[in-house]
Amino acid sequence: MTASFIGNTLIKSITLKLKPLMDIATNSPSLITTTISPRLAKNLRRDIKGRVIEFILMLAALSAVFTTFAIVAILLYESFGFFKTVSLVEFFTGKEWTPLFEDAHYGIMPLVAGTLTTSMVALAVAVPIGTIGAIYLSEFASHKTREITKPILELLVGVPTIAFGYFALLFVTPLLQKIYPDLPGFNMLSAGLVMGVMIVPYIASVAEDAMRAVPMSMREGSYAMGATRFQTALRVVTPAATSGIVAAYILAISRAVGETMVVAVAAGQQPNLTFNPTEGAATITAYIVQVAMGDLPHASIGYQSIFAAGLVLFAMTLGFNIIGHIVRKKYREQY
Amino acid sequence: MMNTTTAIKAESRNLDFFYSNGHRALKSINMPLYENKITALIGPSGCGKSTFLRCFNRMHDLYPGNKYQGQIIMHPDNTNILEAGVDPIEVRMRISMVFQKPNPFPKTIFENVAYGLRVRDEKNKRTIADKVEEALKGAALWNEVKDRLNDLAFNLSGGQQQRLCIARALATDPEIMLFDEPTSALDPIATANIEELMSGLKEKLTILVVTHNMQQAARVSDYTAYMYLGELMEYGDTDTIFTRPTRKETEDYITGKFG
Amino acid sequence: MQASTTPAKASVLSNLNAVRTMIRRHKRNDIIFASIGLIALMLALLTLVTLFVDLVLDGYPKFNLTFFSDFPSRRAGSAGLLSAWVGSLLVMIVTFLTAVPMGVAAGLYLEEYAPKNWFSDLIEINVSNLAGVPSIIYGLLALGLFVYGLDLGQSILTAGLTLGLLILPIVIVSTREAVRGIPVAIREAAYAVGATKWQVVSDHVVKYSQGGILTGVIIGMSRAIGETAPIITIGALTFIAFLPPSPITDVAPYLNFEWLSASFTVLPIQMFNWLSRPEHAFHINAAATGAIIILVTLLMNGTAIWLRYKIRKNIKW
Numbered sequence: 001m002t003a004s005f006i007g008n009t010l011i012k013s014i015t016l017k018l019k020p021l022m023d024i025a026t027n028s029p030s031l032i033t034t035t036i037s038p039r040l041a042k043n044l045r046r047d048i049k050g051r052v053i054e055f056i057l058m059l060a061a062l063s064a065v066f067t068t069f070a071i072v073a074i075l076l077y078e079s080f081g082f083f084k085t086v087s088l089v090e091f092f093t094g095k096e097w098t099p100l101f102e103d104a105h106y107g108i109m110p111l112v113a114g115t116l117t118t119s120m121v122a123l124a125v126a127v128p129i130g131t132i133g134a135i136y137l138s139e140f141a142s143h144k145t146r147e148i149t150k151p152i153l154e155l156l157v158g159v160p161t162i163a164f165g166y167f168a169l170l171f172v173t174p175l176l177q178k179i180y181p182d183l184p185g186f187n188m189l190s191a192g193l194v195m196g197v198m199i200v201p202y203i204a205s206v207a208e209d210a211m212r213a214v215p216m217s218m219r220e221g222s223y224a225m226g227a228t229r230f231q232t233a234l235r236v237v238t239p240a241a242t243s244g245i246v247a248a249y250i251l252a253i254s255r256a257v258g259e260t261m262v263v264a265v266a267a268g269q270q271p272n273l274t275f276n277p278t279e280g281a282a283t284i285t286a287y288i289v290q291v292a293m294g295d296l297p298h299a300s301i302g303y304q305s306i307f308a309a310g311l312v313l314f315a316m317t318l319g320f321n322i323i324g325h326i327v328r329k330k331y332r333e334q335y
Numbered sequence: 336m337m338n339t340t341t342a343i344k345a346e347s348r349n350l351d352f353f354y355s356n357g358h359r360a361l362k363s364i365n366m367p368l369y370e371n372k373i374t375a376l377i378g379p380s381g382c383g384k385s386t387f388l389r390c391f392n393r394m395h396d397l398y399p400g401n402k403y404q405g406q407i408i409m410h411p412d413n414t415n416i417l418e419a420g421v422d423p424i425e426v427r428m429r430i431s432m433v434f435q436k437p438n439p440f441p442k443t444i445f446e447n448v449a450y451g452l453r454v455r456d457e458k459n460k461r462t463i464a465d466k467v468e469e470a471l472k473g474a475a476l477w478n479e480v481k482d483r484l485n486d487l488a489f490n491l492s493g494g495q496q497q498r499l500c501i502a503r504a505l506a507t508d509p510e511i512m513l514f515d516e517p518t519s520a521l522d523p524i525a526t527a528n529i530e531e532l533m534s535g536l537k538e539k540l541t542i543l544v545v546t547h548n549m550q551q552a553a554r555v556s557d558y559t560a561y562m563y564l565g566e567l568m569e570y571g572d573t574d575t576i577f578t579r580p581t582r583k584e585t586e587d588y589i590t591g592k593f594g
Numbered sequence: 595m596q597a598s599t600t601p602a603k604a605s606v607l608s609n610l611n612a613v614r615t616m617i618r619r620h621k622r623n624d625i626i627f628a629s630i631g632l633i634a635l636m637l638a639l640l641t642l643v644t645l646f647v648d649l650v651l652d653g654y655p656k657f658n659l660t661f662f663s664d665f666p667s668r669r670a671g672s673a674g675l676l677s678a679w680v681g682s683l684l685v686m687i688v689t690f691l692t693a694v695p696m697g698v699a700a701g702l703y704l705e706e707y708a709p710k711n712w713f714s715d716l717i718e719i720n721v722s723n724l725a726g727v728p729s730i731i732y733g734l735l736a737l738g739l740f741v742y743g744l745d746l747g748q749s750i751l752t753a754g755l756t757l758g759l760l761i762l763p764i765v766i767v768s769t770r771e772a773v774r775g776i777p778v779a780i781r782e783a784a785y786a787v788g789a790t791k792w793q794v795v796s797d798h799v800v801k802y803s804q805g806g807i808l809t810g811v812i813i814g815m816s817r818a819i820g821e822t823a824p825i826i827t828i829g830a831l832t833f834i835a836f837l838p839p840s841p842i843t844d845v846a847p848y849l850n851f852e853w854l855s856a857s858f859t860v861l862p863i864q865m866f867n868w869l870s871r872p873e874h875a876f877h878i879n880a881a882a883t884g885a886i887i888i889l890v891t892l893l894m895n896g897t898a899i900w901l902r903y904k905i906r907k908n909i910k911w
Contacts, residue, residue, distance in 0.1 A: 046790055053792045054707050060699030061708070064720040064766065067759050071731060074738035129634045136631025140624075143399070149635055151899045156642050158813070158895040160820025162862045163884045166869055167645045170652070170877060200638045221438040224392055225451040225503065226428035228620045230627045235453070240441045251726070258728025260823035261862075265869055285730050285823065292733070292827045298742055306827075310734040314727070321726040412606050424617050425610070456616060510606075 075314055078307030085301055091308065097271040097282075099305040100291070106305070108312055110271035114188065114281035115313075118263050119256035121192025121277050122199055126252055129196075130203025131245065137204065138211035139233040153201035161198065165265030168194035173266065186268030186280035195262050199255055203248045210244020210328075211237050247328035254320035258313060260285035284313045344370040344511060344541040345391070348406040350417075352386055355400025360386045362565045363405070368511065370410075373533060373542040375556035375573065377549060379588065383565040384545045385435075388513050391416070391543060392430045393423035409510075428455070431504035432513040436520045437496035439488035439503075444480050447488045447499055451507035466506050473539075474502035475532055494525025501532065512536065514544040518551065530555050549589055553577050561585045646888055653882025661882060666834065666864065673868075673879055675886075677834045681750070681858035682819060684838060688754020689761065689818050694811055696758070697765025698800075701807075704766070705773040706795050725763040732760045733827025741828050748829045749855045750838060756824050761814035768810020772803035805905040809898045816894035820887055822862040834859040861887050 083091070086106040094107020137146055172190040177183050183190075214237050222232040238245070268280025269290045282290065288306045296302045345368045352361035360383045368374050376384040386395075393416065395401040406415045409429070416426045431451070439447050446453075448467045457463055467484075471477040476498045480491070488499055497517060504512055514533065518526040533542060533555050546552050552559050552573065559576040561569045561584075569576060569585045580586045664674020700717075708714035736756035746752045776799055784794040800807075838856030859867075861883055868880035 050790055050792050054703070057699045057703035057707055060696045061703040061717050061766075063696055063700060063759075063762065064717055064724055067724055067735070067762070068720045070739055071727065071735045074735050074743075075731075078738055129637060132627075132631050132634040133638070136628065136635060140628045140631055151903075152639055152642075153635075154899060155892055155895050156638055158816055158820075158891050159642065159645070160822070160862055160887050160891055162820065162822045162865055162869075163645060163649065163888050166865070166880060166884050167641075167648060169869070170881075171644070171648050197638060197641045200634075204635070204638075215438075217434060217436060217438040218440060220394065220397065221434065221440065221500070221503075222450070222454075223397055224394065224427055224432040224434075225454055225507070226424050227450075227454045228424060228617075228624050230624045231454050231620065233627075235450070236440050242441075254726055258730065260728065260730045261866070264823075265866070285728070288730055288734070289823065289826050292737070292829055295829075307734060307738065310731055314731050317726060317728055317731075318723070321723060324726075325722065412610065414610075422614070422617050422621075424620070425613055428613050428617075429610075 071314065075307055075311040078304050079311045081299070082301065082304035082308040085304075086308075095273050097287070100294075100302050104301070108284075108309065110273040111282060111284045111287050111309060112312070113273050113275060114263075114267065114271070114286070115257055115283040115316075117275050117277055117281065118188045118192040118195060118259075118267055118283055119253060121189060122195035122256040122259075123249070123253060125193055125196025126199040126203050126256075127249060130200045130248070130252070131207055133200065133204040134207035134211060134245070134248075135233050135238065138208045139229055139237060150205070153204060156198075156201045159198075161259065161261040162265070164194050164198050165261045168262055168266035180278070183278055184268075184280050186266065186270075187278055188263075188267045188281055189277040191263045191265075191267035192277055194266070195256055195259055198259075198262070199252045202255060203252050206248035206251060206328075207241070207245045210241040210248065213244065214240040243327050243330045247324045250320050250324035250327060254317045254324065257320065258285065258317045260289060264289040284309045288313075341372065342370045343367045343410055345407060345409045345416075347387075347390070348408060350387070350390065350403070350405035350407060352383075352390060352395070352404070353402040355398065360565050361390070364567045366560055366567055366570055368541055368543055369558065370541050371537050371539075372557040373537050373544060373555055374558040374560065375552035376543065376545045376560050376562060377547070377552050377588070378562035378568075380547065382562045384562050385515055386565075387562065388515055388543060388545050389432075391511065391513055392427045392432050393417070394432070396423045428507070429509060430511040430513060431507060431509035432515065433497070433500050433504055433517045435516040437493060437500050439491070439496050439499055442488060443485045444488050444491070444499060445484040448502045448506050450503055455507065467502075470502040470506035471499075473505045473536070474498045475528065476502055492525075494521050494528060497521060497525065497529060498532065501529070505536070509540060511541045511543065514542065516545050516547060519547065526551075549577075549591075561588060563588075646885065649881045649885040649888065651881075653878055653880075653885050655878055656882035661879075666859070666867075673876075675861065675864060675883060677837060678859050678861045678864035678883070680837055681834070682860040684750050685753045685757065685858065685860055686815060686819060688751055689757040690811075690815065692755055692758025693761045693765050693814060693818075697762050697810075697814075698769050698807060700762070701766045701769025701773060702795060702800070705770050706791075706799060721763050721766050725767070728823075729760055729821055730823040730827055732756055733824030735759070736824060736828045747855060748857055750858045751855060752828055753825050753830060753858065753860070756828065757818040757821055760821065760824060761818050764814035764817065765807075765810050768813070769803070769807050772806025772810070773799055775806065776802050805901060809902045809905070812894050812898040812901070816891045816898070819894070820862055820891050822866055825860060825863055826866065830857070830859065830863060 090106055091108055093109070094105055095109055096105035096107050097110045098105045137149060141149065168190045169185075172194055173183065173185060173187065176187075176190055218236055218240060219232055222236040227235070263283045264286040267283060267286060269282045269286050270280060271287065272279060272281035274281055287309055291302060291306045347364050347366050350361055350364040351359060353359050364387060366374075376387060378384050389395055390403060390407060395403070403417045405417070407417050408414070409416055414421060416430075440450060442450070445467055448470050449463050452463050452466055457466075468477065468481075471480065476495060479495060480486075480499075488496065491499060497520075501517075518529050521529065530551060533544065536542060537557075544552075544556065556573045558571065559573045560567055561576065561580075561582075563584060569580060569582050571581075576585065577589060580589060661674050662679065663676055664672060665676050666678070667673040700721075704714060704717060704721075708717070733756065736752055736759075740746045740752040740755055741748060746755075780798055780802065781794055784798050789797070834857060838858060865880045865883040865887065868876040868883065871877075
């Protein structure tokens with residue numbers, strides 16, 4: 001025991017001393033074999049292999065950092081070209097967005113208005129339905145109902161958004177036109193409504209997670225006072241899970257703001273400074289799609305404009321995501 | 336100490352309890368709870384004392400598959416609170432509970448105590464304020480919190496939180512109060528506070544307390560029940576149980592030879 | 595004592611009657627809310643069913659084999675999906691080869707190797723941030739970096755790489771979750787018989803977490819198949835009535851990589867293309883394509899969910 005301990009320490013100290021050497025001359029086994037015994041050399045080769053593998057794995061992990069960096073760099077670089085032509089003041093305060101016209105205007109406000117309007121319609125649908133669904137799943141549903149419902153919600157999340165775009169344009173809009181005949185074929189209302197249904201599972205599952213994180217002892221405390229399920233859900237569990245539920249909403253806004261295909265297909269592609277959902281209007285994402293569909297020369301102002309629009313979109317979603325994660329972290333720490 | 340004229344507030348008759356996995360946690364328990372007295376349940380962990388306590392407010396109904404057999408009769412109305420036709424909510428409105436770990440709600444001190452009243456649809460602000468004050472006084476917490484009733488309950492110390500939970504349970508004038516190891520998460524000073532409180536409370540109501548601390552049982556209770564492996568081994572007035580237990584097992588447990 | 599019982603009993607009983615009335619009212623609220631909750635969830639499910647049925651009914655005339663063997667055409671009636679499904683398949687190959695090795699390696703690094711310091715925090719923040727970046731932003735990244743920066747053009751390689759980066763966070767997160775589920779005891783057992791760290795990771799950790807990783811890969815791939823926005827953004831919305839060169843040839847070395855730089859179309863792009871036409875006849879094609887895409891993604895997601903369910907049932911560490 002003592003002998004082996006001393007032996008191990010010896011090997012360790014030799015390895016340690018040799019490490020700098022190996023780092024410089026990893027490809028010179030002769031150096032190693034001439035200085036130490038074959039058994040130790042084998043250990044060293046193993047060690048080198050382990051370090052190389054670790055390095056490769058680390059490079060793979062760094063790809064995430066690289067991707068973020070590349071996104072920011074590309075958006076900034078191309079936008080920089082754009083802002084050489086367009087002043088920031090015009091960009092943020094201009095009320096017209098017509099970069100591809102002869103008489104070009106570069107005010108992002110109409111696109112932001114379209115993005116916010118469709119997102120608000122979506123949230124008006126998704127927040128109540130998603131929250132009620134989450135409360136039901138977490139506090140009312142039997143184990144079996146939950147086991148069946150949650151996978152179905154996951155399936156709903158997996159449906160490609162282009163299919164929802166079709167649904168909004170060719171199913172929901174005609175349906176709404178029966179009730180409201182003046183509704184144009186492209187409108188933010190049906191795009192927003194469909195987007196809302198799309199986001200429901202997202203809110204439901206994040207909010208449900210938050211509610212289930214509320215300790216059982218708190219529910220027992222409420223039931224022990226003679227409360228019903230509904231009273232417990234409304235008066236104790238929901239307040240206790242507030243930060244998680246709010247995080248679900250914020251992350252959902254980020255989703256809605258970045259959603260592309262539904263709005264590109266169903267909300268129209270005409271920039272329109274309005275908050276009236278019964279009108280058609282382009283969102284930031286729809287504008288990017290519209291430009292990309294055409295054949296714009298590289299490095300033209302139109303080409304650069306989609307990066308400037310993309311930068312605004314990225315900043316908006318990043319902001320919401322960061323706030324959402326901070327809020328969510330808060331509830332995780334709470335219990 | 337045994338007073339023959341004391342009324343029985345509740346009694347269990349041939350009570351069996353099965354968890355959803357089929358485990359029989361209680362075996363034919365017969366035991367009275369005397370009105371305005373404190374009854375202590377002692378025994379090694381896993382003996383079923385908490386299971387037994389939680390039968391009294393049908394807490395086991397929260398988890399599917401649990402099954403009661405036998406009766407718990409409440410007096411003076413002779414209701415068998417375990418009967419299928421009796422709503423567990425009705426039982427919980429009559430019998431309140433204080434848990435092992437303080438479990439205040441994420442609300443203000445005031446709203447925590449008012450919770451039971453709100454659940455009972457009490458709308459009158461005056462009544463609620465009066466009841467909250469009364470309950471906080473009853474739980475010996477009023478002087479410490481009267482100036483910060485709108486603070487979050489989480490900001491209180493552990494001992495204060497537990498007294499808040501007692502106030503919460505008191506505010507609705509329960510007939511019986513259940514204490515499930517109420518001091519196991521508290522320091523000795525807070526423990527002494529709560530024990531003193533319990534002794535005062537029995538003027539108004541009937542108390543059943545689970546404790547793993549024999550000194551506590553000896554200090555606060557009028558009657559003591561020793562449980563082991565789901566069975567009621569011995570029951571009697573506390574002095575007798577602690578000085579002249581009839582069964583060897585009880586004596587071994589009390590003297591610390593076992594458990 | 596007898597005398598005091600009767601009035602006490604009467605008061606308890608009258609009190610009980612009031613309590614019982616109140617409980618009945620409360621329970622009615624319970625039932626009302628439970629019904630609303632169930633309806634809310636059903637609404638989401640019902641939309642999915644309506645959507646699918648709508649697509650199937652609208653696209654019904656196109657459900658035949660020639661739809662899969664025809665190229666797109668100016669005439670809606672004879673237009674088919676051949677170049678689109680072949681394109682999707684080839685793009686998915688590139689996506690798979692990008693996202694799976696990189697994602698699994700990154701996941702393994704973060705769980706097994708990374709020291710807990712600012713460096714691993716940085717990577718972790720980036721992974722969770724990337725998961726929330728809108729897909730169209732990946733399109734802009736690809737347009738600036740792959741199409742023009744690296745001059746890969748609007749090719750299958752560009753699209754595959756883009757979607758690979760897009761689903762990378764999904765693969766990383768699912769790898770980490772799967773690996774985290776393996777108990778320390780298994781690792782210690784392997785170390786105890788003299789395995790190196792990499793032997794422990796490759797022979798044990800990866801092996802036992804295969805199922806969980808596979809689940810994440812399937813979900814990621816199904817997401818990639820349905821993604822439209824980033825592919826449009828790289829400028830791939832063109833009329834493609836030919837197939838890329840075959841990856842397999844009949845002369846040695848039997849492999850050919852020209853297809854990587856070929857222009858292409860994929861299923862969701864083809865659907866969007868048809869959907870943006872004003873003529874109703876093309877909408878039928880779009881509906882049929884939509885039904886096929888949904889079917890494929892539902893099948894993939896369903897498999898993944900089933901797989902995860904099975905893993906949870908079988909493994910009891």
